[in-house]
Amino acid sequence: MDEIFKSNGLTLKIQELENHVTVHWEGRSTQRDSSVFLMPIFNDLLNKHKKIILNFKNLEFMNSSTITPILKLMDRIKNTKDEVLIIYAIDLKWQELSFSALEIFKTSDHRVDIIGE
Numbered sequence: 633m634d635e636i637f638k639s640n641g642l643t644l645k646i647q648e649l650e651n652h653v654t655v656h657w658e659g660r661s662t663q664r665d666s667s668v669f670l671m672p673i674f675n676d677l678l679n680k681h682k683k684i685i686l687n688f689k690n691l692e693f694m695n696s697s698t699i700t701p702i703l704k705l706m707d708r709i710k711n712t713k714d715e716v717l718i719i720y721a722i723d724l725k726w727q728e729l730s731f732s733a734l735e736i737f738k739t740s741d742h743r744v745d746i747i748g749e
Contacts (some may be wrong), residue, residue: 639669646673652683661694670701678708683715688727689749699730706723706737715743722748 636686637644640663645656677684686702688694691737702718709716720731728748737744 636683637669637673639663642669644673646677648680648682652685653677653680654687657686657688657691657694660692661698663695664697666695666698667701667704670698671704674701674705676692678714681714683687683717685717685719687719688731689719689721689722691727693726694730703734703737706734710737710739710744713743716745720746720748731734 634648636694637646641660642663643658645658647654647656655673667735679700684705706716706718718734719729720727731746731748738746
């Protein structure tokens with residue numbers, strides 16, 4: 633089942649398969665408090681107990697307040713048996729800078745992983 637969530641220029645397209653859920657990020661994330669929009673969605677994803685794939689490759693821009701809920705999600709997953717994979721566009725300089733900084737959250741067992749493509 634696919635779901636679409638929209639807020640102020642940001643679109644999240646959620647595709648659920650048997651063993652994972654992919655969130656395709658599109659548009660621009662410019663809200664002052666992105667947590668209000670993102671955390672309920674992230675909480676629903678966590679309740680599914682499936683691998684979560686966050687695909688940012690089609691995201692045009694995100695402000696600094698967007699990173700906070702992403703960090704919270706990664707931190708929560710790090711303390712469970714769940715998994716998260718972040719995929720970003722390595723050829724977009726702002727994505728490379730933003731997401732390469734998150735590599736400190738990667739785990740050796742790849743439950744938390746970040747990949748630039």
